[in-house]
Amino acid sequence: MLQTLYSVNDYKEELVYPAICKALDALSVPDDLRPGMKVAIKPNLVMAKSPVYPVTTHPVVIRCVARYLRSHGITDITLAESSGGLYNAEYMKSLYKTCGVASLEDVLHLNMDFTARTIPCREGFVNHSFHIITPILDADYVINIAKLKTHAMTGYSGGIKNLFGTIPGLEKPQMHYRFPDIEDFSRMLLELAQTVNPAVTIIDAIDAMEGNGPTGGTSHPLHLLLAARDFYTQDYFAAGLMKLDPMEIVMIRQAVEVCLAKPGEITLTGDPIPEDLTPFQVPDTRRLDFSTSLPSFLRKPFTALLGSIFKSYPKLVPEKCVGCGKCAESCPAHIIKIKDHKAHFQKKGCISCFCCQEMCPMKAIEVRKAL
Ligand code: SF4
Ligand code: SF4
Missing domain, CATH: 3.40.50 (Rossmann fold)
Incomplete structure (x- = not known):
């Protein structure tokens, strides 16, 4: 190659x-x-x-x-x-x-x-x-x-x-x-x-x-x-x-x-690979999600049993939210509603895909643990 x-x-x-x-x-x-x-x-x-x-x-x-x-x-x-x-x-x-x-x-x-x-x-x-x-x-x-x-x-x-x-x-x-x-x-x-x-x-x-x-x-x-x-x-x-x-x-x-x-x-x-490359910071989702460090054969049973406890979920930073609705538009589970110009997340039904965070133009969505 x-x-x-x-x-x-x-x-x-x-x-x-x-x-x-x-x-x-x-x-x-x-x-x-x-x-x-x-x-x-x-x-x-x-x-x-x-x-x-x-x-x-x-x-x-x-x-x-x-x-x-x-x-x-x-x-x-x-x-x-x-x-x-x-x-x-x-x-x-x-x-x-x-x-x-x-x-x-x-x-x-x-x-x-x-x-x-x-x-x-x-x-x-x-x-x-x-x-x-x-x-x-x-x-x-x-x-x-x-x-x-x-x-x-x-x-x-x-x-x-x-x-x-x-x-x-x-x-x-x-x-x-x-x-x-x-x-x-x-x-x-x-x-x-x-x-x-x-x-x-x-x-x-x-x-x-x-x-x-x-x-x-x-x-x-x-x-x-x-x-x-x-x-x-x-x-x-x-x-x-x-x-x-x-x-x-x-x-x-x-x-x-x-x-x-x-x-x-x-x-x-x-050109040669530069010698001064430094590690990239990982996303908060990976920092907080313990299941990503499990071997692949354990990940599925682990997430089925305990995933909802250890999973990470989106968390709104209300002061940054402008109520544009882009998060709601891209949420596949349809669990985001815009009320009073702010996004409101229902936790039940969230699949932790972070499409909402990806589409937020204001960086108003952070990551939190379930517990
Ligand atoms: S995309 Fe961001 S700024 Fe827009 S409503 Fe959702 S959280 Fe608020
Ligand atoms: S993480 Fe995915 S399912 Fe959960 S609220 Fe965001 S877009 Fe919807």
């Missing part, structure tokens, strides 16, 4: 573009490209947030990938993303603007087709089909550009997790409801990743997020751009750069167990 890694100190096009060219050349991407090909770029635009924060894929990285494709004769390039909120023209237009990607229209099309189709999965998968946004399904070639982050529910977000944004809008919280257990949810993510199967995955780790990711954490720059074709092994590698134990991230451990990720086969090219 060829893993590229380049040091890039800032989101300046003159620094990012040479790194993208070297990475995609090393991965022999030009050999895949044909005239007239439709290419979809799948960024991480989880919420409407300015690119000065390490929440979304930086527009300069996307621009450089589109420039690279155009320099190889590809002009049909679509930015295809379903963010954490609604999936319609009004919501996405505003999100494109805030995330800084509206300025990319000179090099690519911003997707404005908000339909989705159902496609069957491979035999033997738990999921028989997935409902996936049309521009991804219509593409001949998908380039996945993830943002490196910690994540309240999954612990880590990179290439595999980024593909969850191919499920349209508020169907994503419904997937959390269908798969409340982290083992089942992670297996679903791996099945989805194999179904979408991007040709190349780039991870924007020039600035990355630690703490309460994927939206409420803080900046932890690595000044690195990673790219690989094998995004499962790349996630193993990237989690290591964050000083996380990749085998404690359920989706990565499962990928190793089924030989999708092959950590023993990494060949690194590009």
Whole structure:
């Protein structure tokens, strides 16, 4: 498995573009490209947030990938993303603007087709089909550009997790409801990743997020751009750069167990791994959830028996809440109500998915233990 890694100190096009060219050349991407090909770029635009924060894929990285494709004769390039909120023209237009990607229209099309189709999965998968946004399904070639982050529910977000944004809008919280257990949810993510199967995955780790990711954490720059074709092994590698134990991230451990990720086969090219990397702060959910440190075979029986006692739950910080309702909109269990311009959480029925925390623009949702 060829893993590229380049040091890039800032989101300046003159620094990012040479790194993208070297990475995609090393991965022999030009050999895949044909005239007239439709290419979809799948960024991480989880919420409407300015690119000065390490929440979304930086527009300069996307621009450089589109420039690279155009320099190889590809002009049909679509930015295809379903963010954490609604999936319609009004919501996405505003999100494109805030995330800084509206300025990319000179090099690519911003997707404005908000339909989705159902496609069957491979035999033997738990999921028989997935409902996936049309521009991804219509593409001949998908380039996945993830943002490196910690994540309240999954612990880590990179290439595999980024593909969850191919499920349209508020169907994503419904997937959390269908798969409340982290083992089942992670297996679903791996099945989805194999179904979408991007040709190349780039991870924007020039600035990355630690703490309460994927939206409420803080900046932890690595000044690195990673790219690989094998995004499962790349996630193993990237989690290591964050000083996380990749085998404690359920989706990565499962990928190793089924030989999708092959950590023993990494060949690194590009710049050396920086020597001064420091550990990423983990999300509060993981700090407080004792079950995440149990061996996988004990986790399910433990959570079935004692999970509700040791589980973590969302807790409102009332003075930060502006009553916008984004948490209620994304709660798959429908247990959040907005009254008197504040969110009110009913504890019964909470599946601890932290979609509410992910979508809160005010960082008004913290984590508390049941006891
Ligand atoms: S908790 Fe956050 S998302 Fe929910 S209503 Fe308050 S500010 Fe909005
Ligand atoms: S309240 Fe928050 S953590 Fe609980 S089910 Fe709803 S979105 Fe998930």
